[in-house]
Every structure is written in structure tokens, then in C-alpha cells.
Amino acid sequence: MNNNSQIIKNYVRNIVKKNNKSGSVLFHGLSNAPKLSVAQRAILMLNCYDLVELDPCGKCNACERLKTFNHPDLHIVLPLPNEKKIELEAIRLWKQNVVKNNNLSLTGWKKIIASNLGTEKELIIRSEAITKINSVIKLRNFEAKKRVILIWHAEKLNSVASNKLLKMLEEPPDETYFFLVANNKDELLETIKSRLERIYVPEKLCSTTLTLATKAKNMENSKNVFMFDDINxxxxxxxxxxxxxxxxxxxxxxxxxxxxxxxxxxxxxxxxxxxxxxxxxxxxxxxxxxxxxxxxxxxxxxxxxxxxxxxxxxxxxxxxxxxxxxxxxxxxxxxxxxxxxxxxxxxxxxxxxxx
Ligand SMILES: [Zn+2]
Incomplete structure (x- = not known):
């Protein structure tokens, strides 16, 4: 391994580097690997107004709003029960809960939905959610430098939704990033997988290095911050x-x-x-x-x-x-x-x- 962590860090930085117009990335790893934290960090890297050597400041207007997932140019797609009425409330609940626990599991999410919204229907990402994204990406960004479509538990995309997403990934719009987070990459369509940059997130990540306000210097000192699939x-x-x-x-x-x-x-x-x-x-x-x-x-x-x-x-x-x-x-x-x-x-x- 030649300085793997540095290579990986550069890799993530390259994905989000300023002059890149668009990108599609899959953050995958075991259920307790901090994939969402890593994805969130990349979203901040894309949008922070006060980057320190490409690391987010954690304090600017963009960072503040993205830390709580409340930004008009961050579009979140989640596995949900098939009930249109509860969608908005479910997204609000999700944000509230992942801010407290970035590693919220799908089972945990199911429990939250059941106890707050009273439904135990299966959680799926349906094609309607992707259709909505398709109309969003035709509009201009509100204010963000880069718009991000975050698909949480992408393995829950049903086949119609997957095919719709594939069309978007084939011709990614400018200034837009697709970030998919998944436990098991093998549950995604092969055609989708092949269009994504893949970042494998190991279970044991030093959690302090993912704290959003962490300074660049701490990042330099940490080891194995990101593990890309075993480049050696x-x-x-x-x-x-x-x-x-x-x-x-x-x-x-x-x-x-x-x-x-x-x-x-x-x-x-x-x-x-x-x-x-x-x-x-x-x-x-x-x-x-x-x-x-x-x-x-x-x-x-x-x-x-x-x-x-x-x-x-x-x-x-x-x-x-x-x-x-x-x-x-x-x-x-x-x-x-x-x-x-x-x-x-x-x-x-x-x-x-x-x-
Ligand atoms: Zn910032």
C-alpha cells in the first residue's frame, strides 16, 4: 500500500474538485460503516464557501444548512412506504433523525416511520421519486455551487426507478452530482453500477475526522480516512x-x-x-x-x-x-x-x- 489514505483523499477531492461539472458516486460499505457521513462531507466539499485546501469550513452559510440536510439544492431520495400523503413529513423525520445518528439503519428507519406515521408498509424507492428528480434537474440551482441528489439506501430502488435513474446518469446535467449510499452495491443494477465512481467506506473510520468542523490539519494527521476499493x-x-x-x-x-x-x-x-x-x-x-x-x-x-x-x-x-x-x-x-x-x-x- 503506498500511502493509501492520501490517494483516497485525493480521489474524493478530485471527484468534488471545483471545475468538475457533474459526477455520480456510490458510497458503499457494511451497514455500520459511516457512508452517509462520508457522502455528507463530500457534499460540503462541493458547496462550502470557505474551503481550506478543499476541506469544508463547517461554519459558512452553505455548511450550516447542509449539516442539517436543509438546503434547497440538496434533494434527498429515501425508501418510503407507498403513501403519498406522508412523504414530506417522512423526509422531515429522516433529517431530524440522521442529524442525531448518521448511521441510522434501514430497520431503525422503518421503526421511526411506524411509530410516527403509523404505517408498516415496505420501504421502497419508487419511480415517482426519480421522476420528481428528473424535473428538478431541468431547473436552475437556487443558490448552491453544486446541486446534489442524495439517494439513501439506493439498493431499495425498484426496477422502474432504477431504469429512470440510469437515463439521468447516462447524460448527467451540469452542476449536478448524484450521490448514492448503499450497504450492498451488488443489489444495484449492473448498468447503474458501471456508471458510478465507487468509494468503499470501511467500518472503522476515525469518527473525529468526519466531524464537519474538523480542520484540514486534523485530516492530514488521520490515517485511512477513506478506503477506495483496495488500490495497491x-x-x-x-x-x-x-x-x-x-x-x-x-x-x-x-x-x-x-x-x-x-x-x-x-x-x-x-x-x-x-x-x-x-x-x-x-x-x-x-x-x-x-x-x-x-x-x-x-x-x-x-x-x-x-x-x-x-x-x-x-x-x-x-x-x-x-x-x-x-x-x-x-x-x-x-x-x-x-x-x-x-x-x-x-x-x-x-x-x-x-x-
Ligand atoms: Zn463552509
Missing amino acids: DESLNKFKKWMRACHSKNIVDLFDLNLEISKNTKNGHKNFMSFCSEMLSFCVRYIIYKKETVERVIDGGFVNKFCKHLSLETLFKLLKKTERAVYLLERNANAKILFLSLSIEFFKIFDENKL
Whole structure:
């Protein structure tokens, strides 16, 4: 790991850096990981009037209002029971409760709704909520530098809502950010996932570093503030070697890699395959958005070269196969056999690649 926390911090900063016109980010992690806090911090970074080296001041007009989620350009989408009448009251209740507890769980939220609004209906994000956002983004911002659409527990989007959201993510409007927060990224549509920058938020975050008024200096001293999905040189080099070997059908290199796999622990290999799927998803976004943020975080030279030779369709195929492999590894597939059969499938995908 080469100074991972710094890389991750830069990554978040790049996502929200001033001259970026729009962005779509997924903050994911286990249920007790402070994903909403991290997302909220990014919202403040986008809108603070008095940034200290890109860190929010916590005191200006924008920070004050965003701390309580009360800002006319912050649009919140929540899983709700299917009852139109209670929507406004539910959003008010949510704000009131997450200010007290940023890690409010879905079960906790359900209880709050039941006791305050007297309904125990299933909580879902329905297409009406997304339609509403679609009309909002056609209007100009009231006052914020960047408008933010915050979708809490995005895994609760139903399929119609997901498809509507996908259309918006395909052509993100200027000055607008989509921030999705979810426990399990695998419950999101593949097509949506591939359009999002992903930030994995670990459970153990130093809570003081997330205090909104924290000064930039404290941020510098803290370790592992944000964890992006395991970027490290070793995995990256292995990924490069693997892609090159599949592209050129270099059996010797593949044999080397397979030997390494047999030395790896089961989790080690699964983590590597997850890393590969993150990398491929990165490349998909790179082609779609051509964002320079990609180059700053990961070996940009490689990403650029790799993507230049591949069509979006090819990358999607590689991504799908890799994600399938992660799924199978989680279900105890034999790592060596899986790796070889996957590599052979990749030979074919590379062969069929048409630009
Ligand atoms: Zn501020």
C-alpha cells in the first residue's frame, strides 16, 4: 500500500474538485460503516464557501444548512412506504433523525416511520421519486455551487426507478452530482453500477475526522480516512500482467500468474478478482466520461493505453465475466481452475474486440 489514505483523499477531492461539472458516486460499505457521513462531507466539499485546501469550513452559510440536510439544492431520495400523503413529513423525520445518528439503519428507519406515521408498509424507492428528480434537474440551482441528489439506501430502488435513474446518469446535467449510499452495491443494477465512481467506506473510520468542523490539519494527521476499493501497486501490476497475457495469449505469463494464485489464500484471490472488477469498471467509466480523475488515482498511462484498444462492449464483457468469477469464488469455486477458464474466455473476448 503506498500511502493509501492520501490517494483516497485525493480521489474524493478530485471527484468534488471545483471545475468538475457533474459526477455520480456510490458510497458503499457494511451497514455500520459511516457512508452517509462520508457522502455528507463530500457534499460540503462541493458547496462550502470557505474551503481550506478543499476541506469544508463547517461554519459558512452553505455548511450550516447542509449539516442539517436543509438546503434547497440538496434533494434527498429515501425508501418510503407507498403513501403519498406522508412523504414530506417522512423526509422531515429522516433529517431530524440522521442529524442525531448518521448511521441510522434501514430497520431503525422503518421503526421511526411506524411509530410516527403509523404505517408498516415496505420501504421502497419508487419511480415517482426519480421522476420528481428528473424535473428538478431541468431547473436552475437556487443558490448552491453544486446541486446534489442524495439517494439513501439506493439498493431499495425498484426496477422502474432504477431504469429512470440510469437515463439521468447516462447524460448527467451540469452542476449536478448524484450521490448514492448503499450497504450492498451488488443489489444495484449492473448498468447503474458501471456508471458510478465507487468509494468503499470501511467500518472503522476515525469518527473525529468526519466531524464537519474538523480542520484540514486534523485530516492530514488521520490515517485511512477513506478506503477506495483496495488500490495497491501489487494488485495493479498483477492486473496489468494478466490483461497483457490474455491479450497476447501469453501462456507462460498465465502459468506464472496461476502459480501465484495457488500460493494465495482464498480471500487473497477473491480480493484480487474484486480488484480486477473494480479496475474494469473504472475503465468503463473512463471511456464513458473520459474523466481525468481516473488518471490521477490509478496508473493513468496504463488505463489510457488499455482503453484505447478496447471497445466499450469488450470492456463490459470482461467486467461481467470478472464479476461472475467473484460471485463464484464467494461460493467456493476452485480458484486455479476458475482463473484459467476465465483467461481462456478473455482470449475470445479480446479476439472479438472491434473498435
Ligand atoms: Zn463552509
